[in-house]
Amino acid sequence: MKIRILIFLQFLYFPLFAQEGNIYQYLKQKWSKEFSSAKDITTTYHDNIKRMDKKNIPLAIQNNCFMILKSGEYITQNKGEKEDIKSLLRQIPTIELNDPTVAAFLQQNSPGQWTDYYYMIQALKKGETFDAARDGISISTQFFARPLNHNDYTKLKDIFSSNNKLLHDTYLEKMKFLFQTNGCPEEIAELRPTIESHVEDSPLKQEILKLYTQYEPLSKGQSAPLSSMKDTNGKNYSFADFRGKVIIVDVWATWCCSCIEKMPKFMQLKDEFKQYKDILFLTISIDRKSDQDKWLKAIKENNMTGMLNLISAPSANSHFETEYQINGVPRYFIIDKEGKIVTVFAPGPGKEMKALIQNTLKQ
Template identity: 75%
Template sequence: MKETGKRNTPSAIQNKCFMLIQSGRYIIQNKGEKADIKFLLREIPPIKLNNPTVTAFIQENNPGQFTDYYYMIQALKKGESFDEARDGISFSTQFPVRPLNHNDYTKLKEILSGNNTLLHQIYLKKLKFLFQNNGCPKEIADLRPSIESHVVDSPLKQEILSLYEQYAPLREGMPAPLSSLQDANGILYTFNDFKGKVIVADIWATWCCSCIEKMPKFIQLQNEFRNQKDILFISISIDQKNARNKWLKALEENKMTGLLNLISYPTENSHFETDYHVIGVPRYFIIDKEGKIVTVFAPGPGKEMKELIQNILK
């Protein structure tokens, strides 16, 4: 590598690409924990993703994986931790899910404002998943001009631009849609009925094992704020109407009677799952005292959610 790296020939660039992809695999396999990785990072030469030789190489060598390694190594070289540097965009069973961070958003911005059409298509597909799981936070919204001006028109591009329109009403600061909800006694509610309180909502279903597993943590978080009069913890089930009895039974079995428990109640003009694009559960919402969205893609019950609530209540 030292001999060929001095020449910017296609052969030398291909060697750099091979070194990067093998180094990335080694770092991932060892979860960034091997002591020799810091020495390896010093030897990995710089590569430009838009170089034609690099583009040709990644077309034949798993372009998504190559790009993930490229940006991970860039971040590691800057001193980021392994967990911060590794890809957080794609779902993987190899590592726990983490929130998107500045490295992920930088990757998306650079790729979608570049001229590599192959990577455009790969990351537009990933954006579909991000919308479903993160909505349209400011960092995702900021990508739209790059997509409009740099990405070649295609059905996939139009689908992504359509998702921007669909998720726009769920951005921070927008009025929370007033979907119809019903309690165990048949009384109907909307979020408008809780104005003056910060609403923390756990969206779940009786058939969702992960939802039920996390419910005790949500109840515990409610107990930590029990002396706060201006906050309301609620659960919202997306079970179908014909599963109402199953829902009522689950409230008892899972010791949820201390919460305000509601169930989606679709009407001609209102459908909770559609209004909030609920693709999967559990999901967590936080609505402010004025009935405006703080986030409808909040972190699960734990330290991060607690800190978010505390900042809203200040």
């Protein structure tokens, strides 16, 4: 009789007697199905708890990790709109990123995706909207890109302050894209001491520190580099020629479809500020010298003749694309009356850009 009871208990509490790898595989199998509701997720979570030894803390943490992973998937797939998500959020456990079991879990799962879900869930629990809570750091085809916000910066600060090397490497890699698309705003600059002191030295870390050096001269308040440019008549210009005016710049190229598509909005924004005498809207093309005929033709075809149109004119001492770290177009600049950078990574023509221009004119 005792033997039969022992066999039954071994079957019921299989995870207690398995090796660590088997425990993980057991949980992975339990969490591998598609979940159609929050109730389905929470039922799986609590069923696993019932089958565990309460003293097996690593197993409980792994179950928590799977709960976060599947909850994050469910919330994201439904864009935070399903009513049962509120009840799901109340049952998602807290977890410690520095825990060795969490680090081991991330080694076997997508660390970036899991971490994005983890921070999204924390923000949602605080009452943030789904769009504000979801990740804004990574490129995604699932959602439109949005500006980085306080949730994204909090996530980066927490990660680089942690002891999780895997997450350090994962998010250092993401920092490359952040520099290219956002430059080095104050919030990114504030991460540098944490990266220097908490992240283990590596070629990737040195690459990111080098990017800090490259992009910091383009930060808010820095003097705008005086690159050489020419107008349609071949006259030379630099931003020094426009001192005393707020300068709004659209950096584009004739081969850039998105640039052409957004140009009418830029010209419309220019018209909205036509009553101001201390503002100048202009375009700068990065077309090569051999393509200047295409540039002149595109200006006429797109009705851009009502504003100053310039083209980059590299010289021995000046190269616009290098000095402004132009890795893609369109790009938009706002430079104040004193020739200081407000931003050279401005949002596209629209409400956000208009607000930035209005604030700059008031200064």
